[in-house]
Amino acid sequence: MxxxxxxxxxxxxxxxxxxxxxxxxxxxxxxxxxxxxxxxxxxxxxxxxxxxxxxxxxxxxxxxxxxxxxxxxxxxxxxxxxxxxxxxxxxxxxxxxxxxxxxxxxQLKDHERGFSFQSGHELDMRMDTAQPKSAWHIVNEEPEQELARIIHEYGEEPLSRRIARRIVAERKKRKIDTCVQLASIVASACGRRGKTHPATRTFQGLRIAVNRxxxxxxxxxxxxxxxxxxxxxxxxxxxxxxxxxxxxxxxxxxxxxxxxxxxxxxxxxxxxxxxxxxxxxxxxxxxxxxxx
Ligand SMILES: C[S@@+](CC[C@H](N)C(=O)[O-])C[C@H]1O[C@@H](n2cnc3c(N)ncnc32)[C@H](O)[C@@H]1O
Missing domain, CATH: 3.40.50.150 (Vaccinia Virus protein VP39)
Incomplete structure (x- = not known):
């Protein structure tokens, strides 16, 4: 039950x-x-x-x-x-x-759904799992400019361009598969420390884009x-x-x-x-x- x-x-x-x-x-x-x-x-x-x-x-x-x-x-x-x-x-x-x-x-706590930056599972974030396009596709396939737009517009992240540039540089070396992998890339691009995790806005932006x-x-x-x-x-x-x-x-x-x-x-x-x-x-x- x-x-x-x-x-x-x-x-x-x-x-x-x-x-x-x-x-x-x-x-x-x-x-x-x-x-x-x-x-x-x-x-x-x-x-x-x-x-x-x-x-x-x-x-x-x-x-x-x-x-x-x-x-x-x-x-x-x-x-x-x-x-x-x-x-x-x-x-x-x-x-x-x-x-x-x-x-x-x-959705947040089930790490297999890939919404949380603490999740070691694949980047996903789809509310409807029958939908073909997930966060993985956006992070690994969208052009840098579109990534920056998503992170800026939907995540309201002031460092969106820097983050998008870092994501694109990293994905050329190897695919960005998991949430924790993306979270650490974003954290290294931001280089700031505060109360909230530096990837919070980026994850919000991606989630909003994935689910339109x-x-x-x-x-x-x-x-x-x-x-x-x-x-x-x-x-x-x-x-x-x-x-x-x-x-x-x-x-x-x-x-x-x-x-x-x-x-x-x-x-x-x-x-x-x-x-x-x-x-x-x-x-x-x-x-x-x-x-x-
Ligand atoms: C904050 S939760 C709702 C919690 C609910 N009020 C309760 O008391 O348990 C939001 C829910 O809305 C669904 N949802 C979000 N956007 C939606 C959309 N565009 N169409 C249908 N369902 C959506 C999500 O899948 C999620 O289950």
Missing amino acids: TEFSHVPVMRDEVLVMLDIRPEGTYIDATVGLGGHSAAILALLGERGRLLGIDRDEAALAVAAERLGNGRVKLKKAAFADLLAAAQESGIEACDGILLDLGVSMM EMEQLRSGLESAGALLNKGGRLCVLTYHSLEDRMVKHFMRDGVREGRFALLTKKPVSARREEVMSNPAARSAKLRGVERL
């Missing part, structure tokens, strides 16, 4: 913002290990419906074990296919949608806006500034166009006690809108 001890990020704040009605229809578009979905299900009545979506099959298997009992429908899909996934599940419109972005603890996270987010937000009933709510948890900026602009544009009312003028952060017990919550920002 899998242990379900983890409490999802800002669970109570998300539930309040979604304003769950027992007979409502909800979509958790990042079901992950099912933490938020379990909390939503607990508030739904007999006639309430929940669709859980993820593009990671391993996550869906854990969610199925946790949520069980047929009250939730689980479906493998990416944000880009959110509209189709909802329609295939018989949902034309819904009362609330949650996006809890980024990677799950399971920004394109996915844009399309997920648009589909979510189209799926909401009047009075329905969209809640989004982000973990870095690129995501948060995109969500903020999407919501502000919707308000200007008269489609949404803002539920959060400023993003909501996790309480101190939560951050103490779950460091993953430190960078979390929660924003929400209501469909008019």
Whole structure:
């Protein structure tokens, strides 16, 4: 049996913002290990419906074990296919949608998935393992300029060019196969010491590129806006500034166009006690809108 001890990020704040009605229809578009979905299900009545979506099959298997009992429908899909996934599940419109972005603890901690710079396994970082292109392909095959762009744009790394140059020099000598190998190449290119590992930004940039996270987010937000009933709510948890900026602009544009009312003028952060017990919550920002 899998242990379900983890409490999802800002669970109570998300539930309040979604304003769950027992007979409502909800979509958790990042079901992950099912933490938020379990909390939503607990508030739904007999006639309430929940669709859980993820593009990671391993996550869906854990969610199925946790949520069980047929009250939730689980479906493998990416944000880009959110509209189709909802329609295939018989949902034309819904009362609330949650996006809890980024990677799950399971993806990060399972070193075989190749997300962590502590992993001795092959560079991978695919959320959907059926996708052909992984971080290995980007690191070993993309031209230097494209590598620098990815590390700069998605990793917000000021030393992106120097890092890209070093990666290209090293991969000429031998392929860069593992996460630890890449992490040490980046560390040697940066030559700096601080609290965070010098490869943190580079790994973030690669992960975003591998999973096309920004394109996915844009399309997920648009589909979510189209799926909401009047009075329905969209809640989004982000973990870095690129995501948060995109969500903020999407919501502000919707308000200007008269489609949404803002539920959060400023993003909501996790309480101190939560951050103490779950460091993953430190960078979390929660924003929400209501469909008019
Ligand atoms: C932070 S975790 C969600 C954790 C979840 N809220 C819980 O309580 O267990 C994010 C999940 O979203 C999924 N995900 C990220 N981007 C996605 C996308 N574009 N389409 C579908 N799923 C995505 C990831 O595979 C991961 O399982």
